[in-house]
Amino acid sequence: MAKLPKLSEHQGVVIEVDGASIGVVNPQGKIKTLSTVCPHAACDVEWNDSEKTWDCPCHGSRFKADGSLLQGPAVRGLDPVKAEIEGDQITLKK
Numbered sequence: 001m002a003k004l005p006k007l008s009e010h011q012g013v014v015i016e017v018d019g020a021s022i023g024v025v026n027p028q029g030k031i032k033t034l035s036t037v038c039p040h041a042a043c044d045v046e047w048n049d050s051e052k053t054w055d056c057p058c059h060g061s062r063f064k065a066d067g068s069l070l071q072g073p074a075v076r077g078l079d080p081v082k083a084e085i086e087g088d089q090i091t092l093k094k
């Protein structure tokens, strides 16, 4: 369980929940939780606040805020992460 930061629309952040890093983003007024593991070679993506994208520092893959693929070399988007949000608390679901 972790405290969910307040996110305005089109804002993302990486947080630690239960020992795991996850991406939390608010692409269209609804919170979405994503894996931060790049599907190309498993580097951790970072939130790019000026472009509103998830960017991989290793080989340049980029993903839209909702995790879908924007630019390779990755060939698919970021995996969704199942999480439960209650108030300002977030818990990972198995």
Ligand code: FES
Binding pocket: 038, 039, 040, 041, 042, 043, 056, 057, 058, 059, 060, 061, 072, 073, 074
């Ligand atoms: S590990 Fe992300 S682009 Fe290669």
